[in-house]
Amino acid sequence: MAHNPLAPEWLSSPADANTLTDALWPSSARRTDGGAITIGGVTAVDLAARFGTPLYVIDETDARTRATELRAAFDAEFARIGTTVRVYYAAKAFLSTEVARWMVDAGLNIDVCSGGELAVALAAGVAPGRIGFHGNNKSRAEIDDATRVGVGTIIIDSPIEIERVAEAAGRHGLVQNVRLRVNSGVHAHTHEFLATSHEDQKFGVVFEDAPALVAAIRAQPSLNFLGLHCHIGSQIFGVDGFAESASRLLSLQADLLAGGPVPELNLGGGFGIAYTSVDDPSPVADLAAALADIVADECARRGIPVPVIAIEPGRVIIGPAGVTLYEVGTTKPVRIGENTRLYVSVDGGMSDNARPALYGAEYSVRIADRVSDAAPALVRVAGKHCESGDIVVDADYLPGDVAPGDLLMVPATGAYCWSLASNYNYVGRPAVVAVVHGEARVIVRGETIDDLLARDAGVSTRSTSEAGSTNDMKESTR
Structure with missing residues (x-):
């Protein structure tokens, strides 16, 4: 089929618009003989009938397996260079009490960045010592709560937080472990709003200011300086940015060792996933091996011991494990010159997935309750909200007979969809359902x-x- 000029250049018309591209879907995703997509052994038809749409669906086995395999890969590679790794699940990607328990079961710690996320982690039974607390504007109450319950690490994000954390820790009669977030100056190859380590932004402290701030931390008897932290961005493919950032951080670490121990280095997260058929993220095992080599080489070059390494993956664990299920309400062919784009409107939209509107994020889509031999048609999946920018999938191909009442499934929505959800237009946020071994259960109740x-x-x-x-x-x- 000829390329539709309205489609982006990267998007090719498929021979079969029913095919599920493995890299985009949970590992259990497949079609039944009748054509319905199943996740965790539960069909899209059954999920819609029981829970309604829109609906977030998470393959529990897939999420648990990704967490376990990531930890095992990083453990093995960093053991090879003589150190250990602390893996923190970045809760901002998606957090519920059940997911927090899955992560802890897999040997991960939990990274939170608000009092609410801390409360969820604690409600899940996560040991406070396994929690790291981030945030560029932690309130005094949040800092007090974090120190009072015994949070394992607080990441200091600004000079003023040194005094605030020290005062809270002293009030509770303890010594609080802290890291200092610094901006390494490395720009990740990602959307401007997702890049979090360039100089002119809200996170962290200026690289050149770090030595003086570390000295200020060390001067506080109620604080224990563990090391530096840096996060260079999100949805990053490859290791070049991590390599350059690690080199700069370890150069600073070598200087800081003259004033006292620096036992750890947190390299952050931001590992990317596939959202479309042309996305090609690095496999986790390859990332682990490459990062271990980078750290070993940089430490050897500077003659310093290899520190304990910490990382903070989120999206790469929970993103591919999740899908969102919608029902088609209307379809509308729109002619632009000699070409046509089919608008397919669903019963959700930017209230359950804000990323396309925020970042221009791309997604893929498939009909979930049947297959069709109709010729592929270029579609734009639109939401129900009163905004022209309310787009769920900007461009993909579906069978041309897609019609009202069809179920659509959008893969790779496990991260930053429920977390960013809103009640725009007074639409309730959908339920989150976990599926495993042919069973489904609600893990976050939908709003009525x-x-x-x-x-x-x-x-x-x-x-x-x-x-x-x-x-x-x-x-x-x-």
């Missing part, structure tokens, strides 16, 4: 209209009840 109205102080109990009678959200998601 009653939930939304309950927060409005001007709504009486009686009117809330009456409004709830119009709610068409599935009872089973509550």
Whole structure:
């Protein structure tokens, strides 16, 4: 089939618009003989019937396996160079009490960046010592709570936090482990809003200021300096940026060793995943081996001991394990000159996946309840919100007979979709369902209209009840 000029250059028309590209989907994803997509042994049809749509679905086995395999790969590679690794799951990608338990079961620690995320981790039973606390503007109350419960590490993000963390730790009669977040000046090859280690941005401290700030930390008797932290961005393919950042950080580490121990170095996270058929992220095992070699070489070159390494993956673990299920409401062919794009509108949108609107993020899509031999058609999957930028999938090919009532599934939505979800247009956030061994269960309850109205102080109990009678959200998601 000829390339549709309305399609981006990277997107080719497929021979079969029903095919599931393995790199994009949870490992359990496949089609039944009847054509329905199954995740964790549960069909899209059954999921929609039981829980409604939109619906976030997470393959529990896939998420657990990715966490375990990542930890094992980094453990093995850094043991090879004579050190150990602390792996922190970046909770901002997606956090619930169940997911926190999966990560701990896999041997990971938990990285949080708000009082709310800390509360979820603690509610999950995560030992406080296994939690790291990030954030560029931690409130005094958050710092107090973190020190009081015994959080393992607080990452200091600005000079003012040195005094605040020291004061809180002293008040609770303890010595708080801290890291200092620095900007290495390395720009990851990623969207501007996702790059988090260039100089003019809100995170971390200026590289050249680090020695004086480390001295200030060491001067506080209630603080214990563990080492530096740096995060160069998100959705990064390859290791070049990590190599340059590690080189600069270890040069600084060598200087800091003259003033005292620097037992650890946190290289951050940001490992990318595939969202489209042309994305080619580095396998985790390759990343682990390359990063170990980089750290070993840089330490040897400077004659310093290899520190304990910490990393903070999130998306690479939970992103590919998740999909979002929608139902088609309307379809509309739009002619632009001699070419046509088919708009397919679904019952969700930017309230359950803000990334396309925020970053221009690309996604893929497939019909989930059937297969079709209709010719592929270029589609744009749009949401239901009153915004022209409410796009779920900017460009992909679906069978040309896609129609109202069809179920669509968008892969690789496990990270930063539920986390960024909103109630725009007073739409309730969908439930999150975990699937495993042919069973499905709600791990985060979906929101009903009653939930939304309950927060409005001007709504009486009686009117809330009456409004709830119009709610068409599935009872089973509550």
